[in-house]
Amino acid sequence: MNAIVSASLAMLLASIDQVGAVEMVTNQAIECRLTQVRDTTEVQFRVSNGGQDTWRLLSWHTPFDAWFSEFMHISREGRALRYLGALAKRGAPAAEDYLLLPPGASLVADLDLSQAYRLEPGSYKVELAPIVLSSYAGDSHAATQQLSLACEPLLLTLPEAGDR
Amino acid sequence: MSKQNKLHALAIAAALFSTSALADGIHASLSMSQQDYQASDDVIVTVTLTNEEHVPVKLLKWYTAADGVEEALFKVTADGEPRHYLGAHYKRPAPTKNDYVKLKAGESVSYQVELSSLYDMSQSANYEISYDVSSMQLFAPNPGQAKKLARLGIDGIKSDSVSFYLEGREFKGGAAAKGKPGTGDGGTTVDGVSFTGRCSNSEQTAILAGLDAAKAMAANAKGYLQGTSTANRSQSVRYNTWFGNYDAGRWDAVTSNFVNIDSTLNTQPLTFDCGCSKSYYAYVYPNQPYKIYMCNAFWSAPTTGTDSKGGTIIHETSHFDVVAGTDDIVYGQSGAKSLAISDPSQAIQNADSHEYFAENTPNQN
Numbered sequence: 001m002n003a004i005v006s007a008s009l010a011m012l013l014a015s016i017d018q019v020g021a022v023e024m025v026t027n028q029a030i031e032c033r034l035t036q037v038r039d040t041t042e043v044q045f046r047v048s049n050g051g052q053d054t055w056r057l058l059s060w061h062t063p064f065d066a067w068f069s070e071f072m073h074i075s076r077e078g079r080a081l082r083y084l085g086a087l088a089k090r091g092a093p094a095a096e097d098y099l100l101l102p103p104g105a106s107l108v109a110d111l112d113l114s115q116a117y118r119l120e121p122g123s124y125k126v127e128l129a130p131i132v133l134s135s136y137a138g139d140s141h142a143a144t145q146q147l148s149l150a151c152e153p154l155l156l157t158l159p160e161a162g163d164r
Numbered sequence: 165m166s167k168q169n170k171l172h173a174l175a176i177a178a179a180l181f182s183t184s185a186l187a188d189g190i191h192a193s194l195s196m197s198q199q200d201y202q203a204s205d206d207v208i209v210t211v212t213l214t215n216e217e218h219v220p221v222k223l224l225k226w227y228t229a230a231d232g233v234e235e236a237l238f239k240v241t242a243d244g245e246p247r248h249y250l251g252a253h254y255k256r257p258a259p260t261k262n263d264y265v266k267l268k269a270g271e272s273v274s275y276q277v278e279l280s281s282l283y284d285m286s287q288s289a290n291y292e293i294s295y296d297v298s299s300m301q302l303f304a305p306n307p308g309q310a311k312k313l314a315r316l317g318i319d320g321i322k323s324d325s326v327s328f329y330l331e332g333r334e335f336k337g338g339a340a341a342k343g344k345p346g347t348g349d350g351g352t353t354v355d356g357v358s359f360t361g362r363c364s365n366s367e368q369t370a371i372l373a374g375l376d377a378a379k380a381m382a383a384n385a386k387g388y389l390q391g392t393s394t395a396n397r398s399q400s401v402r403y404n405t406w407f408g409n410y411d412a413g414r415w416d417a418v419t420s421n422f423v424n425i426d427s428t429l430n431t432q433p434l435t436f437d438c439g440c441s442k443s444y445y446a447y448v449y450p451n452q453p454y455k456i457y458m459c460n461a462f463w464s465a466p467t468t469g470t471d472s473k474g475g476t477i478i479h480e481t482s483h484f485d486v487v488a489g490t491d492d493i494v495y496g497q498s499g500a501k502s503l504a505i506s507d508p509s510q511a512i513q514n515a516d517s518h519e520y521f522a523e524n525t526p527n528q529n
């Protein structure tokens with residue numbers, strides 16, 4: 001895991017409400033996927049809840065925060081690409097900074113990577129900072145469980161203009 | 165553009181008017197009150213959506229400008245060349261009931277949108293715009309309605325285009341602004357500091373007070389780091405709190421960062437933009453010095469002290485690649501303190517750590 005991705009995880013864990021004991025869990029029912037829109041610089045991120053419980057996530061440092069933080073790491077032949085998006089300073093998260101993921105629901109973000117990275121034809125590895133979710137039982141209840149969801153890196157291939 | 169502009173736009177006299185119907189679905193029309201826009205004019209277009217169905221239709225708000233423009237809702241060309249949408253692209257959770265607006269049969273709704281804060285209109289040219297929205301989720305997921313619209317082939321709303329001549333102007337939007345660093349053209353300049361994004365007088369005053377505080381903090385931080393004798397450095401509570409255990413190489417790196425921050429604030433052409441309305445304090449593009457975008461939390465921050473205007477300017481300045489190239493590794497005082505303990509080499513690359521060291525609140529030696 002590279003520095004940016006692990007640092008983002010540290011940020012997310014640090015920014016989560018520390019009130020009460022929170023148990024780190026794993027949950028097979030929560031899945032995330034990053035997919036390329038055929039031959040383009042556009043990708044779709046999807047996190048889905050196939051379980052019975054409602055989860056909540058802080059949008060910061062996730063694809064739902066594009067492009068106000070470096071939540072992604074793109075490399076080509078092991079060399080990191082520079083992130084060209086914005087970095088924002090924030091205060092404490094407000095209610096609207098959280099996204100709810102009820103049972104059976106998915107959250108989807110469509111991103112155009114060319115808005116934040118300089119991409120040329122070729123193959124790239126796209127990695128996301130892990131997504132941290134907290135159990136959610138209503139605004140007046142503290143989270144009791146947390147899970148850190150690592151998504152499979154995406155192999156992004158951009159053909160030469162003539163190949164398209 | 166916000167909700168209060170909704171509907172009263174109907175009163176605007178339309179010098180230009182174009183319409184287009186899409187089967188018997190939602191009919192979109194655009195109108196503008198001028199045919200010529202000078203660089204100082206807002207470019208306001210009124211979008212009117214009319215439900216020509218015989219049944220109520222629910223439209224996804226995100227695509228209607230009901231709550232401001234959060235998507236590329238228009239096709240814009242300048243002398244025939246497409247112009248990019250530079251405004252916000254928002255995160256999209258699955259829509260909920262509240263994300264739809266209901267239009268009764270025959271009902272219309274109008275919104276006003278200011279285009280030059282959303283599209284690149286830097287070129288003087290003949291512009292042509294049309295409303296063009298397509299999305300499978302544009303209409304509420306009401307099974308009956310979805311089937312009917314699918315049968316009619318309706319999966320989007322388009323209007324005819326309207327044309328106007330426009331004198332080029334600097335882009336004044338927030339999120340994706342590609343402002344020319346440091347030049348501030350199109351804005352105003354006070355004491356060598358440029359303002360873009362329509363900073364009001366009181367905002368300019370607040371920024372200049374914050375900048376003075378930032379300069380004082382940077383000078384103090386630099387003086388402290390350079391002035392503490394080598395023998396005393398490992399006892400520095402101030403350094404230890406924000407950057408962790410003493411290490412000669414890391415102390416020098418932080419010193420060099422503050423030397424750069426101090427000289428940047430005093431000698432480089434800074435630009436402050438007031439066009440952001442997000443909840444953040446501020447943001448920058450690290451590879452685009454020396455432009456800082458001020459957001460809502462900045463205006464209510466104190467001038468000095470923790471998370472102050474002065475500290476925010478230190479934080480943002482430290483992000484520029486040519487200054488210190490810091491990242492946002494953790495946010496907030498408790499996060500920064502923990503990072504100093506757990507990972508000093510990351511702490512010296514963290515923007516908030518620099519900010520808190522410079523703010524030095526409460527005071528530590």
Ligand SMILES: [Zn+2]
Nearest residue numbers: 088089492515
């Ligand atoms: Zn920052």
